[in-house]
Amino acid sequence: MINSGDTAFIMVSAALVLLMTPGLAMFYGGMVRGKNVLGTIMQSFILIGLVSIEWVYIGYSMSFGPDIGGFIGSLAWFGLNGVTNAPSPVYATTIPQTVFMIYQCMFAVITPALITGAFAERMRFAPFLIFSLIWTVVVYNPVCHWIWGDGGWLAARGVKDFAGGLVVHLTSGAAALAAVMVMGARKGHGHDKFVPHNLPMTLLGTGLLWFGWFGFNGGSALAADGVAATAFVATHLAGMAGMIMWTAMEWMFDGKPTTLGAASGAIAGLATITPASGFVTPGSAIFIGLLAGCACYLAVNFKNKIGFDDSLDVVGIHGLGGLMGTICLGIFATKAVNPGGADGLLAGNAAFLGTQAFGTVVVLVYAFIASFIILKAIDATIGLRVSDEDETQGLDLGLHNETAYS
Amino acid sequence: MKKIEAIIKPFKLDDVKEALNEIGVKGMTVTEVKGYGRQKGHKEIYRGAEYQVDFIPKVKLEIVVEESMAEKVTDTIREAANTGNIGDGKIFVMSLEEVIRVRTGEKGREAI
Numbered sequence: 092m093i094n095s096g097d098t099a100f101i102m103v104s105a106a107l108v109l110l111m112t113p114g115l116a117m118f119y120g121g122m123v124r125g126k127n128v129l130g131t132i133m134q135s136f137i138l139i140g141l142v143s144i145e146w147v148y149i150g151y152s153m154s155f156g157p158d159i160g161g162f163i164g165s166l167a168w169f170g171l172n173g174v175t176n177a178p179s180p181v182y183a184t185t186i187p188q189t190v191f192m193i194y195q196c197m198f199a200v201i202t203p204a205l206i207t208g209a210f211a212e213r214m215r216f217a218p219f220l221i222f223s224l225i226w227t228v229v230v231y232n233p234v235c236h237w238i239w240g241d242g243g244w245l246a247a248r249g250v251k252d253f254a255g256g257l258v259v260h261l262t263s264g265a266a267a268l269a270a271v272m273v274m275g276a277r278k279g280h281g282h283d284k285f286v287p288h289n290l291p292m293t294l295l296g297t298g299l300l301w302f303g304w305f306g307f308n309g310g311s312a313l314a315a316d317g318v319a320a321t322a323f324v325a326t327h328l329a330g331m332a333g334m335i336m337w338t339a340m341e342w343m344f345d346g347k348p349t350t351l352g353a354a355s356g357a358i359a360g361l362a363t364i365t366p367a368s369g370f371v372t373p374g375s376a377i378f379i380g381l382l383a384g385c386a387c388y389l390a391v392n393f394k395n396k397i398g399f400d401d402s403l404d405v406v407g408i409h410g411l412g413g414l415m416g417t418i419c420l421g422i423f424a425t426k427a428v429n430p431g432g433a434d435g436l437l438a439g440n441a442a443f444l445g446t447q448a449f450g451t452v453v454v455l456v457y458a459f460i461a462s463f464i465i466l467k468a469i470d471a472t473i474g475l476r477v478s479d480e481d482e483t484q485g486l487d488l489g490l491h492n493e494t495a496y497s
Numbered sequence: 498m499k500k501i502e503a504i505i506k507p508f509k510l511d512d513v514k515e516a517l518n519e520i521g522v523k524g525m526t527v528t529e530v531k532g533y534g535r536q537k538g539h540k541e542i543y544r545g546a547e548y549q550v551d552f553i554p555k556v557k558l559e560i561v562v563e564e565s566m567a568e569k570v571t572d573t574i575r576e577a578a579n580t581g582n583i584g585d586g587k588i589f590v591m592s593l594e595e596v597i598r599v600r601t602g603e604k605g606r607e608a609i
Contacts, residue, residue: 284548286541345542355544392545404544 093178094185100315101183101190107306108197112139112204114299118354119208121293122403126485127212128288128495134207134219139200141220142227146196147171153232154195155182158242163233181241183313194310195235202231202259208403209267210274210475213482216490218475222465226266230461234262234454249443250450251424251433253322254311256366256416257454264410265458267401273466274475276400278482285402290350297354301330304361308368318429322368326361329368329380333360336384352388355408359387362412367420370432375423379416387411414451421447498593498606499567503558504532504586505578510556516577517560520569523609526559536584555586561596561609 116135120128142150148170156164168174176187183191203223237245238252252258277285287293308326312319337356342348363383364376371379390407401407421444424435434440435447469475476482481489488494505513510527517525531552538551562570571588579585598608 284550285543285546286548287543341542341545345545347542349542351543388545395544395546 092185093187094314097183097314097316098186098190100319101186101194101310101313104306104310105190105194105197107303108194108201108310109139109303111197111300111303111307112136112201114296114303115201115204117292117296118300118358119211119293119296119403121289121291121296122208122287122351123211124285124485125288125496126487126494128292128487129493130216130486130490131207131211133216133491134211134214135204137220138204138223141224142200142203143196145224145227146192146199150199150227150232151192151195153228154199154235155192155240158236158240161242161244161247162237164236164240185314191313194313195239198255198259198307199227199231199235202255202263203227203266205259205263205405205409206266206270209270209401209405211402212486213274213277213477214475215477218469218473221473222469222475225465225469226462229465230262230266230458231258234258234458237454238450245450245453248449249433249446251370251420251447252366252417252450253369253420254308254365256363256413256420257450260362260365260409260413261417261451261454262413262458264406264413265455266462267405267410269459269462269466271399271401271406273463273470276398277402278479280400281398287351294350294354297357301357301361304330304365308365312369318369318431321370321428324373325364325368325371325376328373328376329360329364329383330357331360332377332380333357333363333384333387336360336381337388338384340385340388355387355391355404356384359383359408359412362409363387363416363419366413366416367423370420370424370429372423372425372428375419379419379423382419383412383415386415414455417447417451418444421445498596498609499562499564500591500593501558501560501562501567501570501574502589502591503560503571503574503578504530504555504588505558505574506580506585507554507556509578509580509585510558513558513574513577516573517570520566520573522560522562522566522570524560528557528559530555530557534584534587553584561593563606563609 112135116132120132123131152166152168153164156168159165174188178184179188235258237243304326309319309323334353334357338348338353341352360380360383364379387408390411391404422436424433425438426434433443436444533551538553541548596608597604
């Protein structure tokens with residue numbers, strides 16, 4: 092039975108999640124140097140095209156199609172074969188399946204876009220497209236099936252991920268770690284200045300991401316109901332708590348509060364609450380946001396100390412956020428908030444924390460190893476990195492024959 | 498005649514200009530410049546990564562006055578531009594051979 096309220100809410104949520112990808116492009120674009128801003132924005136934008144095509148033909152079917160052994164969906168729904176405006180019997184049963192499909196499409200789009208922050212300012216465009224496509228097929232689709240697909244093996248073990256702490260943030264964070272290891276640092280890293288060229292752009296992107304996140308987490312209830320309200324509220328509370336905490340940390344330890352710190356903290360809080368948003372109380376959401384602001388701040392500082400060039404901090408913010416949020420869900424989840432959810436450690440169910448830890452390790456290891464192999468293979472065949480000349484003069488001119496500011 | 502060049506903090510420009518007007522200085526030339534001295538630039542921190550910025554924005558004033566006025570001008574600039582903090586700037590005084598007004602061709606003190 093189609094419910095018009097649910098359908099309207101998920102359609103709007105899909106549009107909100109779509110907006111996060113341009114938002115991410117602004118968020119990242121402001122942080123790179125002016126000569127690379129278009130190249131950086133393009134890496135997010137073009138995935139709206141590339142991944143949407145992949146999703147319609149094979150991605151949706153691999154992720155949500157008829158289960159094969161718990162590991163992958165079959166290609167029975169190739170090209171949306173049989174995916175109609177009738178509700179699916181298993182997913183989001185009160186909305187047209189086409190709406191569910193397009194809502195999930197937006198998640199598949201933004202996930203590889205998140206990785207681009209790790210190798211910002213140094214990857215060629217063609218290998219970037221090839222990597223993103225293969226990664227979506229080999230990493231995103233299977234992990235999505237394991238956790239959200241009907242018959243997925245991690246879901247069967249009780250692993251929960253409300254809106255993508257594992258499926259989106261940990262997979263992209265693990266891929267980011269592999270990308271930095273394979274590609275190495277940017278030219279001049281450690282002695283040249285890598286100063287953000289337009290922080291107002293980054294702050295605007297942060298605002299768009301925050302706005303879109305209400306659709307990302309709220310919409311993951313797949314209905315306009317109380318669970319959606321829980322997720323909506325938790326999302327906002329964790330975002331604001333993360334922002335306050337990161338800003339306070341740097342005010343204490345670095346001397347001054349910064350706009351980039353406020354933006355980073357908000358994104359850390361939002362990413363960390365993602366897996367837990369529909370399963371925890373508002374108080375827990377605030378705590379998780381504060382934890383995210385503190386831990387991600389420390390992680391990013393640690394990265395600077397060891398000279399690891401995760402350029403825009405995908406590992407320290409999205410990877411760590413997804414990981415911590417999934418573990419926190421194991422601690423703070425309570426059926427008092429969401430009867431369809433789970434009880435965590437604090438509700439007397441320590442086993443659920445173990446389940447979440449297991450899911451985290453599996454996704455981290457799989458996503459890291461698979462990403463590492465894909466990147467190594469592309470590097471060995473056509474090469475990942477831009478030429479010295481293009482890296483020096485910038486991606487905008489070198490790869491796209493454009494400049495952002497003339 | 499003396500030419501006085503003063504490097505000062507940009508936010509002190511209005512104070513210095515007012516003070517110089519009051520003592521009868523009739524004109525000046527101002528340029529936005531960048532530089533460093535003992536202050537050695539400043540630090541910027543982005544997500545905990547520290548960058549040293551060597552050249553920091555300053556304003557350079559150029560003023561030409563009669564020799565008898567020079568000390569009064571430098572004293573006035575020093576007073577008006579002083580914050581007591583490192584990086585307040587410097588004043589250079591040099592002798593000037595000739596001044597010519599473009600419109601009339603007047604020379605020397607008449608042209609100032």
